[in-house]
Structures are given as structure tokens and as C-alpha cells.
Amino acid sequence: MAEPTYSLLDFSDLRGWSEDDHQEALDVFLTTCGDIEQHGWPALCDLASQGQEARAFFETFFTPVLIQDEQDMLFTGYFEPAIRGSRRQGGPYQYPLYRLPNDLEPPWLTRREIEESGVLDGRGLEIAWIDDPVDVFFLQVQGSGRVKLDDGSIVRVGYAGANGHEYSSIGSELVRRGIYKAHQVSADVIRSWVRRNPRDGQGLLWTNDSFVFFRELDDVPADMGPIGAMGRSVTAGRTIAVDPSITLLGSPVWIEKDGAEPINRLMVAQDTGSAIKGAQRADIFFGTGDAAGRAAGKVRDGGRMIVLMPIQNALALVPEIVE
Template sequence: MKRLIPIPKPPGKKKVPSSLSILLLGILFLAMGGCAAQAPRVVEPPPEPLEKIAPLLRLMPETYPLFEDDLEYEGLLPALHRSLEFYRKLSPDRPVRFGEDSYPARHMIASTLHLMDLVRERPDKETLNRKIRENFLVYRATGSPPPGTELRPAGKVLFTGYYEPLLSGSLQKNERFSIPLHGMPEDLFEVDLSPFGTDYAGKRIRGRWTGKTFEPYPDRDAISHEGALEGKAPVIAYLASPIDKFFLQVQGSGIVYLAEGGYIRVHYRGQNGRAYRSIGSLLIQTGRVPKEEMSMQRIRRYLEENPEEQREIFAFNPSYVFFHTVKEGPIGALGFPLTAGRSLAVDRRLFPDGAPVFIQTVKPLLFADGTIADWRPFSRFMAAQDTGGAIRGSGRADIFFGNDGYAETAAGHMQHPGEMFFLVLKPQ
């Protein structure tokens, strides 16, 4: 049974009732000819954690980690401000879960403001740790892996990275740029299964209506090689390489510099409903790339050196991402732009949206030519502001590194264990 941490209500505040979210795109509605709904990213996580072990455990002050920020707080205030704006859009009494505890959104506002005030002081290490012990509760991610994965030591989290790629493209198809980057198809629907019973709470499916039944949407291979999207989805731009397109879909956003001049910023708009499968794991399992060499850069090199295998390898991942253009970005799962080095993607079903996070893991140091010289331990404050298809369970987190050369290298090679902690202001 969950514990609700009692927070005194400010005088004069009234609970704001949240309107019922009627999300079911019923098959009956489709059969009646309703307009195709765009498939958005899921904003509301299910009400209950999906793991039997609580994803977060509250620590005693004497077991708090040693807090220190490797970036000297640079960029942290803008990231926390984004979370603050997110909380201000919620109902004041909307619960935000920290494992078995829960705090109302108005307390998360106070918590974020208090941490922002502390950051503005730019405290030294001793002052920082003293004030956190005095004012904040700290929760450690248990690190329990999702079902079917290899067990990791208790409390360890596998950190990976992602970035915003910079690509060349064109608004017109031509000899150089011929690989289409698709927007949302008009015949793709998302159905909320919650109204069909408690067993389906928080579950959704995506597919298309055939006139008689609702069926899975075509997979990556059918879309890329069998014309399954012909006449059904707009083309935002054309890229030069299917490899560029694949990695853009994995990252979820990017900047395309156009041959016509200028650029467009593209961002995740939806997905075909097929489960994501890692082509990196395929290359390891089939002996094409040694496990110890695996990275995004190594995958790209293999694909470039073996073009005849590209279709087979890409088809292993049936998931296909659709895009739209945005003015700023990249946009995280909470609906606002991410902050390089400060925004963290986690499993939103288990962890508190927007909450301050403290991580301890390693980062790469680069030679002048951009290759990795060494991996160095570091610790940093971040904010839980995004999610991802491969980020599942309390033992996974994804660091957004930005869009420069360092970001691409770090994101491509980051696969290291560490620890993750969430902070919230102590209740009065």
C-alpha cells in the first residue's frame, strides 16, 4: 500500500479536479469513419509501478552519497526551471511518486525552488552536502532489472547516452537525397485499452483499421522496401543514407541542414507500435561485432562496410519512428526542450517526472582527434525529463549529451554502470 506523505495545504487553496481523460479510439469509432488521430507520446504513466520491488528506496541521512557536481552547476538552473514549469501545469494535489511514497505537485514546486536557491549560491562541497542532509530526502534507485535481463548488482543502474544528430538533407527527392523521412501516417491509430478492464490499465496498442478488424501496423521492412506508406504519410525531408535515417529514428530528434538553404529541426511524433529491438545485440549474437567493441560508431562502420546486409539488419528492429518539425528542441517526454548534460531519460512508469536526480558513473575524455582517451568517474545533478523505448526498469537511464562532437562520441560509447538518486524537499 502506498504512503502519501502529508504536506500541509496553503490557506485558501482548493483541490483542482482533473477532467476524465477519454482516450479510447474505439474500433467502433474507426468503423464510423472518425478522423485518424495522431499517435502522441504517452503523457500519463500507469498508476502503479510495474516491478514488485520498489524502484526507489528512501535513505537515512548517514547513507546519503557524497554530492558533487562535475560541471560546477553550469546549465543546472535552466534544467530545473523546465521541471518547475512542468509542475506548475499540474493540478496542485496531483501525486508524484517516489517509490512507495508520494508528494503532491505543489510540494514538488517548493522542492524545485528550494534546490534552485541552493544552486544559485554555488556552494562548496561541504556546504552542499550539509544543506542536502538538512533539507532533502534522498531516494536510491534499486537498480532491479526488467524481466528477462541479466541480473546486475543491487543499486547499480546501466547508463547509456543519446544526442541530437546533425544531418544533411533536402526538401526535394534527388539523386543525392532519396531516403524519405516520414511524418505521421493518416491510417495509424492508437487505442487505449483501459476501458476494457483493470487488466489493461495503462496499456495501449497502435495499428490500423482494415474495415473489418484492427491489425498491427506494417513493420520497418514493409515500410522501407514494400511501399506500405505509399500515399499514406507525408515526407518531411529526404536524407542521403538509410543509416543516417535509422540512427535519427533511434535518437528521436535531429537537425537537418537543407540543400536549399537553412535547416529544419525534426522530432519524434509517433511510432508504428512494433517493439524496439537492438541491432547491436544482433551483431553481437551473430558474431559480426565483438561485444567489447560495441558502440554506435562500430555499428555504423559495419553497416557502411557491408551494404548488402543492411536490409536484413535493419529489419531485425521492426519499430519505425515518424517525425514532425519543431521550432526548438529536442523536445523531451514532458513536452519541453531538453538541456544538454542535464536532462535524463528514465522509465516514467517507475520514476517521478521532472524530479532532481543525482548520478554517479563515468564519462569519456577525448583526444584532440575526437577519439576516447580514458573513462573518468564523475557525479552530477540532472533532472528526469525524458524517456525512451529501450529505457525500461529501474536499472536503466539515458543521458542527453547535446548535439556537438563530444555528444556524438559519448552517446555512442556510453554503456556503463553507476548509481542514481532522486531528491525531494523534506515535508514540513
Template structure:
């Protein structure tokens, strides 16, 4: 997704938030399950499918495969670290007992910060015509990733033997990709495309009533600039008023400035058609379908894929009021603006309420990382 990005948190809201703690190095303190607020009220029966989904994916990897994670983590950074816990899962019917036996909780020191992302539902056509004039582009053939002289991976294109940055949003809007046959769908509005790219995947509602999914298939390598931050800096929006709805509202209310404003973010996302089941979310960066309310995007350099996280925060309820939300989620995605310890982006699903929650979720809280116990741990059977 945001990748899966996504793509994989409401980046423009996060970009406006103060997150001093989340940019600090990872610091952990061992804790107990009794110290997790709301642990006894968790819906444990719903956890087994996600746990098994994660283990199935991990066990497809060679034992030495890195799942990510900071050096400070005592265990769980390689696929092989999960073999004992995943083997035990095969015969488990009691999720609470399983998690408490095979995982050790560590509280992330400092405040956590949470945002949300979702799968937008957008009117579209597979052919150009009438109101459908904004193309959704597939991945260009000349978009490549290569290793720079400093050893870092970079994205760009080769031009007469020289490696150059890939076209930015403004250049693509002005026709840099015309004539390559990359159009895989057509939308009614450039604003719809912009929000589809922010989320990293989405569902297209076709004129015949059917739906298809667009999934993330790469980005141009240009820096991501949160539009909410730009609008605040330009005194167009108050920082307290930044949300997905307010940003969309500003764009639609200023059609003469809309394109120039969106082009302040040079980052551009490409898509592919995903014919997977629409009963689940799009596939995240970890390679498993996302589950609403259980999947989060994290900074993979801090938190390994598959890791369970206990979240204590607040989510907006149907009346717009923040309500306590304490649940176990799983690191299954990454996001462009999801950086640092204690930072996570909750996948809220699809539909109007999922959009509402994602667009209004920017809350602090507590994060607890659950790492698999080594087989020799005396608390594991």
C-alpha cells in the same frame, strides 16, 4: 523525443548489456547529501535554470496529475506534491541550499546502468533529388492508439472495421506509405534515417547551410529490437565491440545486407518539423527542452518526471578513457529500451563530441533519487 522515446539511451548498446539489477523492483534507502560522492564539487549555479524549467512545467498541471513513478516512492508522484518546493524556488538564489532543504535523497539499491543519446546532425534536403532519396515520414493519419480488451493501450490501424498492427519497418521500406504525401525531408542514406529514429530527434543540415530539427511524432507500435544484440547473436560483432560506430560501420560495409539487417528491428519512428530554438535540445517527453549533461531519459513507471537524480558513473573522455562523472540530472524524457530501476539515458547534446560520448557510454554506477519533501517535513522551512 524518444518518447521521446525519446525517444529519450543508446538502445542497441543497452540491449547487449547485462542488467540484472536494473530489472529488479525499485528498492530505496534514505541517505544524506554528505554521502553523495562529488556533491561538494557540483556546479550549483547551473542548476537553477533547469529547476525552474521543471517547476514551470509541473505547475502547469493539475495537482492530481501523475508524473509517474513506482508505488514504492514515498512522495513526488503527483504534480501537487511539488507545489511547496516549487513555490520556494521562486525566491531562491542558492541552488545548493535549496536542494538540500527541499529534497530528500534516496539511494537506489543495486547497481545502476547508464547509456547516452544525442541529436545527430544529418545532411538532408526538403525536396527529393540527387543523393537525397531516403524519405523522413511524418505521422500517418491512420496511425492510432486505442485500448485493447485487456485494458492496455495499443498502437495500430483500422482496416475494414478490424484493428490491426501497424506496418512494420520492412513493409514501410517496401512502399506501404507511398502516395500519402507524408515525406517531410529526404536523407542521403537509409542508415542515416535508422540512426535518426534510434535517437528520436535530430538536426538536418540543408544544402543552403541552414538547419532544422526533426522531432519525434510517434512510432508504429512494433517491438524494438536492439541491432547490436542481433549482430552479436549472428556472430557479426563481438559483444565487447558493440558501439554506435561499429554498428554503422557494419551496415555501411555490407550494402547488400544493410536493409535486411535494419529490418530485423520492426520498430519505426515518425517525425515532425520542430521550429523551436536550436540553442537547446529537442523537447523531451516531459514537455521541456532537453539540456546537455542535465537531462536523462528514465523508465517513467519507476521514476517520476521532473525528479532530480544524482549520478555517480564514468563517461569517456577525449582520449577514450572512462573518467569519473558525478552530477545532478533531471528526469525529462523516456526511451524505448530504458526499463527498470537504476536505468537512465544521458542526453549529451549535439555535435561530434556529443555523438562520441553517447556512442561509447555504457557504464555501471550509482543512482540516488531526490524526492521533494512534504511541506510538513521538519527540515523544510
């Protein structure tokens, strides 16, 4: 991948900037700003928490920076699944969510090797048993979710670790096999196909070598979003997942998503994902449950994202500006 290049922009260059709810964005920014340790940020966070007028705060202390690396912008969406399960195996509940084994040293076994070998059986690692293998798969892809247990209670689970193999898209695999066109593939389509073709469906899930382990999240209120990469709850419509090697986690990021349902909005980079690589790559968090999942599954759009950086940090990236 090419080395990133940096271009300084003005706020007037941002499509729809004046129409956004900057206070809503500032409120989300404040949930993780205090966790940024990079030079210059603590003072900004202190100012942000002192009742600043939101739009003026961003325009006064930040510079929009377009970061590019020769890859076209790609926006996708993610969500927090809400699935059915039980603490005990039985009836329809046959597909486990596992805790992280204490002897795992990535790269470990592939998804297929784990499930065929039974290497995790009998070790007491099961958090819950789920009634649909595709739900387990998508929960691993999303990295967190809620399980409604058969006793009426709810347990939230979050990412605890993985087997160290690269993620690969089963939707893309269905397209490669000629079963569907790219525009036809969605989570519901994949789920339906696997149910209609259980043997081939199992083989399809095994084409993704990555396997994710979970931990129970007991301290996240029900009205809050799942825990993101910064250890704080993410917010529907305001959180994006980014490549943290390029975009500093906690940064405000202006997005201009094209497509059937354009989005021009100030987001906060509070999460990461195994498939989120590159300067112009972002995953938008849509919320919890089936409706959020359907909305997230439709997103595969171009556009651009612009990181808001503290002014001095931005100028340091483009030194010829101050010569």
C-alpha cells in the same frame, strides 16, 4: 520485473556531491519544475525561482532516495543527430523522414513491412529526404535531430509517434551474429558495416521492428537542445532520460556513473526512451552533432542513480521511518 524498493540516504552518502555545480543544476531544474503537478511540487518550484542558494535549496527541501528493483544500474548516452537532407528526392537524397500517418493504429506494420510494402509512398508524408539510411535509422532511435538541407537551411524534427513495436538493438544483433565483440560496437562501426554490406545491412536494420515518425519543430531556438518528454528543451550534461513509471519526470536525480570517464553530477529527469526501463536505468543527453554522438556511443556503464524527492514524499515511501 521486481517491485521497487526505497532507501533513504543522506547527502553525505552521495559521491562527489559537494564538488558539483549546484546552481547549473538548479537552472536546468527550473526549466521544467513548473510543469510538475504532483502534490507539494508547486510550492517547491516557487521557492526555487526566488533566488535560493542552490546547494542549500536541494539539501533543505529534498531527501536522496535510492530506488532499486533487482536490476543492475545501466547508464547509456544519447544525442541529437545532425544529418544532411533535402526537401526533394533526388541524387543522394533517397531515404525519407515521415510524418505520422493519420490512420496509424499501433501495433502497426513492422519496419520491414513498412519499407518493403511502400505503404507510405505517394501520401505526401515526407518531411525531408536524407542521404544515408543509417542516419535515418539512428535519428529514429534518438527521436529528434537537425537536418541541414541542401539549400543551407536547417529543420529540426522531433518524435511524433511510432508503429507500436518494441525497439531492439542492431548493435546487439551484430554481436549475436559473431561479427563484432560487444566492446567494438559503436554508431560509426555500425554505419561503416552497413555501407560495406548494403544487402545484409538492410537486413540488419530490419531486425529492429520499431519505426518512428517525426514532426517539424519550428519554435525551438537553434541554441537550445531538442524537445524532451516534458515538452521543453533538454540540456547537454544535465538532462537524463528515465523510466517515468518509477521516476517522476522533472525530478532532480544524482548520478554516479562508473567507467573510464566517471560522472558524479546532479541531473534532471526530463526525458524518456523506449529502451529506458527500470529503477536503475538512465540515458544521459550529450548534446548535438557527431562529437556528442561519439561520446554518447561510448557510454555503457554501471554505478547508481539516486532520486531527490521532496522530504514528505520520501518519508511516505518508507513509513517505518516516522513510526
